[in-house]
Amino acid sequence: MDDDQMRERIGKLLADGLKTQTEPFPETAREFSRLLDELYRLPPDDLRGKLVLSGFTDTPYGPERMRCQECMYYLVHRKWCDLPELAVPVEADWWCRLWRI
Structure with a gap:
């Protein structure tokens, strides 16, 4: 399965x-x-578990409307979360509780 x-x-x-x-x-x-x-x-292929x-x-x-696009782990051109424990393709307007500036 490709990133898209x-x-x-x-x-x-x-x-x-x-x-x-x-x-x-x-x-x-x-x-x-x-x-x-x-x-x-988690098993590496446990997508649901990761999410x-x-x-x-x-x-x-949240009140600040945080999203992946402002997270330090977000790779803009790839639309990817580069946090090794997640390492999943994401949309800019998504969010997770591992969000960091």
């Missing part, structure tokens, strides 16, 4: 109402690391 097909698949899962864990947002480095550890323990655990949404999130 994977992005479409993720978009469909989210649009169809996949319930993800948007809270709690990891406020400290320790909380962030714990979440990364949980993601690391649920990382709290993906298909719309900007």
